[in-house]
Amino acid sequence: xxxxxxxxxxxxxxxxxxxxxxxxxxxxxxxxxxxxxxxxxxxxxxxxxxxxxxxxxxxxxxxxxxxxxxxxxxxxxxxxxxxxxxxxxxxxxxxxxxxxxxxxxxxxxxxxx
Amino acid sequence: xxxxxxxxxxxxxxxxxxxxxxxxxxxxxxxxxxxxxxxxxxxxxxxxxxxxxxxxxxxxxxxxxxxxxxxxxxxxxxxxxxxxxxxxxxxxxxxxxxxxxxxxxxxxxxxxx
Numbered sequence: 001x002x003x004x005x006x007x008x009x010x011x012x013x014x015x016x017x018x019x020x021x022x023x024x025x026x027x028x029x030x031x032x033x034x035x036x037x038x039x040x041x042x043x044x045x046x047x048x049x050x051x052x053x054x055x056x057x058x059x060x061x062x063x064x065x066x067x068x069x070x071x072x073x074x075x076x077x078x079x080x081x082x083x084x085x086x087x088x089x090x091x092x093x094x095x096x097x098x099x100x101x102x103x104x105x106x107x108x109x110x111x112x113x
Numbered sequence: 114x115x116x117x118x119x120x121x122x123x124x125x126x127x128x129x130x131x132x133x134x135x136x137x138x139x140x141x142x143x144x145x146x147x148x149x150x151x152x153x154x155x156x157x158x159x160x161x162x163x164x165x166x167x168x169x170x171x172x173x174x175x176x177x178x179x180x181x182x183x184x185x186x187x188x189x190x191x192x193x194x195x196x197x198x199x200x201x202x203x204x205x206x207x208x209x210x211x212x213x214x215x216x217x218x219x220x221x222x223x224x225x226x
Contacts, residue, residue, distance in 0.1 A: 042216035104156035
Protein backbone atom coordinates (compact mmCIF):
# COMPACT_ATOMS: atom_id res chain seq x y z
CA UNK A 1 0.00 0.00 0.00
CA UNK A 2 1.21 3.51 -0.79
CA UNK A 3 1.55 5.92 2.08
CA UNK A 4 3.70 7.77 4.54
CA UNK A 5 5.39 6.12 7.48
CA UNK A 6 6.82 7.88 10.50
CA UNK A 7 8.98 6.32 13.15
CA UNK A 8 9.17 5.94 16.00
CA UNK A 9 5.62 6.48 17.29
CA UNK A 10 7.02 7.78 20.60
CA UNK A 11 10.45 9.29 21.17
CA UNK A 12 12.09 10.41 24.37
CA UNK A 13 14.78 13.03 24.45
CA UNK A 14 17.21 13.80 27.22
CA UNK A 15 18.48 17.29 27.91
CA UNK A 16 21.16 18.35 25.43
CA UNK A 17 20.48 15.47 23.09
CA UNK A 18 19.75 15.60 19.38
CA UNK A 19 17.08 13.22 18.12
CA UNK A 20 16.01 12.34 14.60
CA UNK A 21 12.47 11.62 13.45
CA UNK A 22 12.04 9.49 10.36
CA UNK A 23 9.59 10.14 7.52
CA UNK A 24 9.39 7.89 4.47
CA UNK A 25 6.91 7.96 1.60
CA UNK A 26 6.33 5.61 -1.32
CA UNK A 27 3.86 7.82 -3.15
CA UNK A 28 6.50 9.12 -5.56
CA UNK A 29 5.78 12.64 -4.30
CA UNK A 30 8.24 15.45 -4.92
CA UNK A 31 7.23 17.69 -1.99
CA UNK A 32 7.52 16.84 1.69
CA UNK A 33 6.68 18.81 4.82
CA UNK A 34 7.25 18.73 8.57
CA UNK A 35 4.67 20.21 10.95
CA UNK A 36 4.63 20.60 14.70
CA UNK A 37 1.32 20.27 16.54
CA UNK A 38 0.72 21.70 20.00
CA UNK A 39 -2.65 21.64 21.78
CA UNK A 40 -4.80 24.61 20.81
CA UNK A 41 -2.32 25.89 18.21
CA UNK A 42 -3.10 23.84 15.16
CA UNK A 43 -0.20 22.77 12.96
CA UNK A 44 2.81 24.94 12.30
CA UNK A 45 5.24 24.40 9.44
CA UNK A 46 8.84 23.63 10.43
CA UNK A 47 10.55 22.84 7.10
CA UNK A 48 9.49 21.85 3.63
CA UNK A 49 11.17 20.45 0.56
CA UNK A 50 9.86 20.70 -2.98
CA UNK A 51 12.61 18.64 -4.58
CA UNK A 52 15.52 16.41 -3.65
CA UNK A 53 18.57 18.20 -2.23
CA UNK A 54 16.60 21.38 -1.58
CA UNK A 55 14.55 22.53 1.40
CA UNK A 56 13.26 25.77 2.93
CA UNK A 57 12.54 26.98 6.43
CA UNK A 58 8.97 27.21 7.52
CA UNK A 59 7.53 29.38 10.26
CA UNK A 60 9.25 27.75 13.24
CA UNK A 61 12.55 26.31 11.94
CA UNK A 62 14.76 27.40 14.86
CA UNK A 63 16.18 24.40 16.71
CA UNK A 64 15.42 21.97 13.89
CA UNK A 65 17.32 20.68 10.88
CA UNK A 66 16.41 18.49 7.90
CA UNK A 67 17.95 16.76 4.92
CA UNK A 68 16.51 15.56 1.62
CA UNK A 69 19.05 13.22 0.04
CA UNK A 70 16.43 10.86 -1.37
CA UNK A 71 13.03 11.52 -2.82
CA UNK A 72 11.41 9.05 -0.43
CA UNK A 73 12.93 10.34 2.80
CA UNK A 74 12.81 13.59 4.74
CA UNK A 75 14.23 13.13 8.26
CA UNK A 76 13.85 15.83 10.89
CA UNK A 77 16.45 16.39 13.61
CA UNK A 78 15.38 18.12 16.79
CA UNK A 79 18.55 19.68 18.13
CA UNK A 80 19.49 20.63 21.67
CA UNK A 81 18.85 24.25 20.65
CA UNK A 82 15.10 23.53 20.58
CA UNK A 83 14.22 24.36 24.17
CA UNK A 84 10.62 23.20 24.08
CA UNK A 85 10.56 20.11 21.87
CA UNK A 86 7.63 18.30 23.48
CA UNK A 87 4.99 18.09 20.74
CA UNK A 88 3.36 15.88 18.13
CA UNK A 89 5.29 15.94 14.84
CA UNK A 90 3.58 15.27 11.54
CA UNK A 91 5.16 14.64 8.19
CA UNK A 92 3.26 15.18 4.95
CA UNK A 93 3.87 14.87 1.23
CA UNK A 94 2.27 16.02 -2.00
CA UNK A 95 2.97 15.84 -5.70
CA UNK A 96 4.23 19.41 -5.52
CA UNK A 97 2.22 20.26 -8.63
CA UNK A 98 0.17 23.30 -7.72
CA UNK A 99 -2.33 22.81 -4.94
CA UNK A 100 -2.60 19.07 -4.70
CA UNK A 101 -3.63 17.33 -1.50
CA UNK A 102 -1.09 16.88 1.26
CA UNK A 103 -1.09 13.36 2.66
CA UNK A 104 -0.09 12.97 6.28
CA UNK A 105 1.77 10.31 8.19
CA UNK A 106 0.59 8.96 11.57
CA UNK A 107 2.90 11.23 13.56
CA UNK A 108 5.63 10.96 16.19
CA UNK A 109 5.12 12.15 19.74
CA UNK A 110 8.31 13.58 21.24
CA UNK A 111 8.66 13.78 25.00
CA UNK A 112 11.46 15.19 27.11
CA UNK A 113 12.84 13.16 30.01
CA UNK B 114 -0.48 38.00 6.53
CA UNK B 115 -2.57 34.98 5.79
CA UNK B 116 -4.41 33.47 8.72
CA UNK B 117 -7.17 31.04 9.56
CA UNK B 118 -9.50 31.31 12.54
CA UNK B 119 -11.71 28.58 13.89
CA UNK B 120 -13.82 30.38 16.50
CA UNK B 121 -15.05 27.26 18.27
CA UNK B 122 -12.44 25.30 20.20
CA UNK B 123 -14.86 22.62 21.33
CA UNK B 124 -18.33 21.64 20.10
CA UNK B 125 -20.68 18.98 21.43
CA UNK B 126 -23.62 17.70 19.39
CA UNK B 127 -26.03 14.83 19.81
CA UNK B 128 -25.80 11.89 17.45
CA UNK B 129 -28.13 12.44 14.52
CA UNK B 130 -28.09 16.22 14.90
CA UNK B 131 -26.74 18.56 12.26
CA UNK B 132 -23.27 20.04 12.50
CA UNK B 133 -21.62 23.25 11.36
CA UNK B 134 -17.98 24.06 12.09
CA UNK B 135 -16.90 27.58 11.40
CA UNK B 136 -13.79 28.74 9.57
CA UNK B 137 -12.76 32.27 8.68
CA UNK B 138 -9.69 33.11 6.67
CA UNK B 139 -7.62 36.13 5.80
CA UNK B 140 -6.03 35.99 2.37
CA UNK B 141 -5.51 38.61 -0.29
CA UNK B 142 -6.07 36.54 -3.39
CA UNK B 143 -8.43 33.70 -4.27
CA UNK B 144 -7.83 31.18 -1.51
CA UNK B 145 -7.24 27.48 -1.72
CA UNK B 146 -9.19 26.07 1.23
CA UNK B 147 -9.11 22.69 2.94
CA UNK B 148 -10.77 20.82 5.76
CA UNK B 149 -8.88 17.99 7.45
CA UNK B 150 -9.97 15.61 10.21
CA UNK B 151 -7.71 14.06 12.86
CA UNK B 152 -8.59 11.15 15.13
CA UNK B 153 -6.76 11.08 18.49
CA UNK B 154 -3.07 10.31 18.11
CA UNK B 155 -3.34 9.98 14.34
CA UNK B 156 -2.37 11.89 11.24
CA UNK B 157 -4.70 14.14 9.27
CA UNK B 158 -7.12 13.03 6.57
CA UNK B 159 -8.47 15.36 3.90
CA UNK B 160 -12.24 15.80 4.02
CA UNK B 161 -12.63 18.24 1.15
CA UNK B 162 -11.01 21.16 -0.64
CA UNK B 163 -12.03 24.25 -2.58
CA UNK B 164 -9.96 25.68 -5.40
CA UNK B 165 -12.47 27.38 -7.67
CA UNK B 166 -15.86 26.94 -9.30
CA UNK B 167 -18.94 25.80 -7.42
CA UNK B 168 -18.85 27.30 -3.95
CA UNK B 169 -20.54 24.27 -2.37
CA UNK B 170 -18.02 21.46 -2.12
CA UNK B 171 -18.81 17.84 -1.34
CA UNK B 172 -16.35 15.72 0.57
CA UNK B 173 -15.96 12.30 2.09
CA UNK B 174 -18.00 10.86 4.97
CA UNK B 175 -21.04 12.99 4.06
CA UNK B 176 -19.39 16.35 4.76
CA UNK B 177 -19.79 19.49 2.69
CA UNK B 178 -18.47 23.02 2.92
CA UNK B 179 -19.54 26.33 1.44
CA UNK B 180 -17.13 29.04 0.35
CA UNK B 181 -18.49 32.55 0.95
CA UNK B 182 -16.10 35.16 -0.34
CA UNK B 183 -18.11 38.08 1.08
CA UNK B 184 -17.81 36.63 4.57
CA UNK B 185 -14.30 35.16 4.17
CA UNK B 186 -15.70 31.89 5.43
CA UNK B 187 -15.50 28.23 4.58
CA UNK B 188 -17.81 26.48 7.05
CA UNK B 189 -18.02 22.70 7.24
CA UNK B 190 -21.43 21.02 7.55
CA UNK B 191 -22.94 17.62 7.97
CA UNK B 192 -26.71 17.00 8.12
CA UNK B 193 -26.59 14.09 10.59
CA UNK B 194 -23.61 13.40 12.84
CA UNK B 195 -22.49 9.87 13.69
CA UNK B 196 -20.58 8.88 16.83
CA UNK B 197 -17.58 8.05 14.63
CA UNK B 198 -17.34 11.71 13.60
CA UNK B 199 -15.91 12.61 17.01
CA UNK B 200 -12.46 13.99 16.21
CA UNK B 201 -10.54 17.22 15.76
CA UNK B 202 -11.21 19.24 12.63
CA UNK B 203 -8.80 21.64 11.01
CA UNK B 204 -9.42 24.29 8.41
CA UNK B 205 -6.43 25.37 6.31
CA UNK B 206 -5.61 27.87 3.58
CA UNK B 207 -2.94 27.45 0.94
CA UNK B 208 -0.24 30.10 1.04
CA UNK B 209 1.51 31.31 -2.09
CA UNK B 210 2.60 28.74 -4.67
CA UNK B 211 4.83 26.59 -2.51
CA UNK B 212 2.23 24.18 -1.25
CA UNK B 213 2.45 25.61 2.25
CA UNK B 214 -0.67 25.31 4.34
CA UNK B 215 -1.71 27.63 7.16
CA UNK B 216 -3.89 25.84 9.68
CA UNK B 217 -6.51 27.07 12.09
CA UNK B 218 -6.34 26.14 15.75
CA UNK B 219 -8.71 23.24 15.32
CA UNK B 220 -12.19 22.40 16.63
CA UNK B 221 -12.74 19.33 18.76
CA UNK B 222 -16.06 17.64 18.10
CA UNK B 223 -17.69 15.53 20.78
CA UNK B 224 -20.75 13.46 19.89
CA UNK B 225 -23.29 12.60 22.59
CA UNK B 226 -25.21 9.32 22.32
